[in-house]
Amino acid sequence: xxxxxxxxxxxxxxxxxxxxxxxxxxxxxxxxxxxxxxxxxxxxxxxxxxxxxxxxxxxxxxxxxxxxxxxxxxxxxxxxxxxxxxxxxxxxxxxxxxxxxxxxxxxxxxxxxxxxxxxxxxxxxxxxxxxxxxxxxxx
Numbered sequence: 001x002x003x004x005x006x007x008x009x010x011x012x013x014x015x016x017x018x019x020x021x022x023x024x025x026x027x028x029x030x031x032x033x034x035x036x037x038x039x040x041x042x043x044x045x046x047x048x049x050x051x052x053x054x055x056x057x058x059x060x061x062x063x064x065x066x067x068x069x070x071x072x073x074x075x076x077x078x079x080x081x082x083x084x085x086x087x088x089x090x091x092x093x094x095x096x097x098x099x100x101x102x103x104x105x106x107x108x109x110x111x112x113x114x115x116x117x118x119x120x121x122x123x124x125x126x127x128x129x130x131x132x133x134x135x136x137x138x139x
Contacts, residue, residue, distance in 0.1 A: 002037045003030050004103055006113035007047045009132060014052070014062045014070060026112060026132045029139050031077055038078040041102040045071065045080070081106055093117050103127045110135055 005027065012023040030038045052058045052067050084101055096118055103111050103124075110128050112135045113119060121129050 001035055001110070002039055002106060002108040003135075004039050004041070004044070004099060004106075004108050004111045005030060006099060006111060006115060006118070007044055007051060008114045009112055010048050010070075010074075011051060011058065011062075012114070014067065015058075022132045022136050025136050025139075029136070031074070033139070038074065039102065039106050039108055040074060040078040040080050041098055042080055042083045043098040043102075045075070079106075100124060100127070 009023060009026065013027045017024065030036050049067065049071070052062050081102055084098060084105075093115075096115065099111055099113075099118070100121075102108070104127055108127055110130055111118065112130060112132055114131060118129050119131060123129060
């Protein structure tokens with residue numbers, strides 16, 4: 001099973017990584033289960049770093065060293081496809097188009113997100129867009 005976790009999932013995890021929450025379980029599933037292949041678009045890696053550095057709320061709660069270590073870990077276990085040059089318009093929010101485009105190109109089974117606009121799409125072709133609770137229930 002191929003999975004993309006949206007930036008908001010990673011940020012929620014980084015804010016409280018040790019807690020026994022659904023987000024923690026979802027990240028753990030994607031990192032440890034051999035049946036799951038984590039796909040991380042390079043655009044997502046850039047967005048994650050930018051958001052943590054730009055937003056004072058996140059910058060105050062997520063240490064740069066913790067972010068760097070986390071990024072190294074997920075890069076070492078994930079497949080990182082090439083950055084897309086052109087993005088088709090697939091979502092109500094153009095900033096989310098890269099997730100959907102990578103999801104379709106990489107034949108991803110699930111995008112896990114907390115983004116209401118993406119969740120409203122539900123599914124595009126075989127790509128399912130679900131929240132963390134729904135994804136966690138698969139395991």
